[in-house]
Each structure stands twice: as C-alpha cells, then as structure tokens.
Amino acid sequence: AQKVTQAQTEISVVEKEDVTLDCVYETRDTTYYLFWYKQPPSGELVFLIRRNSFDEQNEISGRYSWNFQKSTSSFNFTITASQVVDSAVYFCALSEASQGAQKLVFGQGTRLTINP
Amino acid sequence: DVKVTQSSRYLVKRTGEKVFLECVQDMDHENMFWYRQDPGLGLRLIYFSYDVKMKEKGDIPEGYSVSREKKERFSLILESASTNQTSMYLCASSPWGRGDTIYFGEGSWLTVV
Secondary structure: OOEEEOOOOEEEEEOOOOEEEOOEEEOOOOOEEEEEEEEOOOOOOEEEEEEEOOOOOOEEEOOEEEEEEHHHOEEEEEEOOOOHHHOEEEEEEEEEHHHOOOOOEEOOOEEEEEEO | OOOEEEOOOEEEEOOOOOEEEEEEEOOOOOEEEEEEEEOOOEEEEEEEEEEOOEEEEOOOOOOOEEEEEEOOEEEEEEOOOOHHHOEEEEEEEEOOOOOOOOEEOOOEEEEEO
C-alpha cells in the first residue's frame, strides 16, 4: 500500500537560514505522482509542485527547490534563505496511476516556523 | 485561477445533529474530494466523486455520506454528528486525468459538542 512519511513533525529556524523538509514515500506502482502543498494559518492548501515518477530532474523555483531521488524513494523540499512568510505546515503527497482518479495520500505534515 | 469555495469556515453543532458541508468549484472539474485533517494524521480521504451522481468511498467513509447532483457542487453530510467528527474538513477538485493537480478550498472547522 502507498504511504508517505514526513519524519519531521516540527522545524524551527531563524530567518535567512536554509531548511530542508524530508519526504519518503512507499509505492508499488511504477507510475506515480508526488506533490508538495503549503498550508498557511488561513487553512487553504496551496499547491507548490507536482512531479511524475519518470522525471527525476531536480527543480528550482526562486528560493524553493526539490530533490527527487527514486533510489531512496525521497522527494525533499529545500527553502533557501528562509523568510517569516514561509512559516506554515507543509505536506508531501503521493498519487498512484493504478488508483485511477487522483486520490492523494498525504504525509503527516511538517510545521515550519521561521523566527525573525 | 481555480476557485474552490467551502460555504462555512466555522461551525459548531450538537451531537446527533445532521450537518451539511457544501463545496463549489468554478473550473468545471470532473473530480471532487472531501478530506479530513487531524493533527499528526495529515489529511485523510473521506469520499470522492468523479462525475455527477458518482461517488466512491475513501479511507474513512464511516459516519459520512456525500451528494453530487451538479458538477460544480459536492456536499458532505454527517447524518448524526458525533464528537469524534470534530475536525477540519477540506474540499478539493481536479480535472480528469492522472496526476493532475488537486486544488483545495480554505477548509471548514467543525466542532461537535
């Protein structure tokens, strides 16, 4: 069965530090999709990135970068030069092609606090 | 931009009441979902619908039902609310197609007393 593990429950850093959020997944499918979402205090989940299992290229978007490694079943998220506005709960999620519709399985979430 | 709107942000209901949580999306998406979020458990899928009048159970359907009479609207129903259903409920939608992004609403905080 599919599973997503975010081992870091809470992380607290000082502004401008770099921080990496870990995500490890389990799946038997060869075709699957990985996502990261941000949940600010307002509650809405904001989509950050989607990656399919055939694309292992790392991606950078401004201060955000993602490292996808199939060999270790990991999809880690790094924020460079963190800012207070990055404070939120971050979720990693997985969907499997064999499940048809895009049912997401979420990790437990990592609460990130950036202190000024 | 995709907009998923949940009708109520905060609700307080009594044990045994029937509760309706409404969700509307404006992007003509085929798929709609209801998730429940609890601390330490992440988000768990309650029900999803891939077409009007079609529904499938998710991981935790017990105590819930859903209704989808129109493509843009997906309702979550608690037939007889219980205190263990106190939670944050998130509605989501996505277009048909594997791996497409799922878009979420702002959530509804339900407290059952």
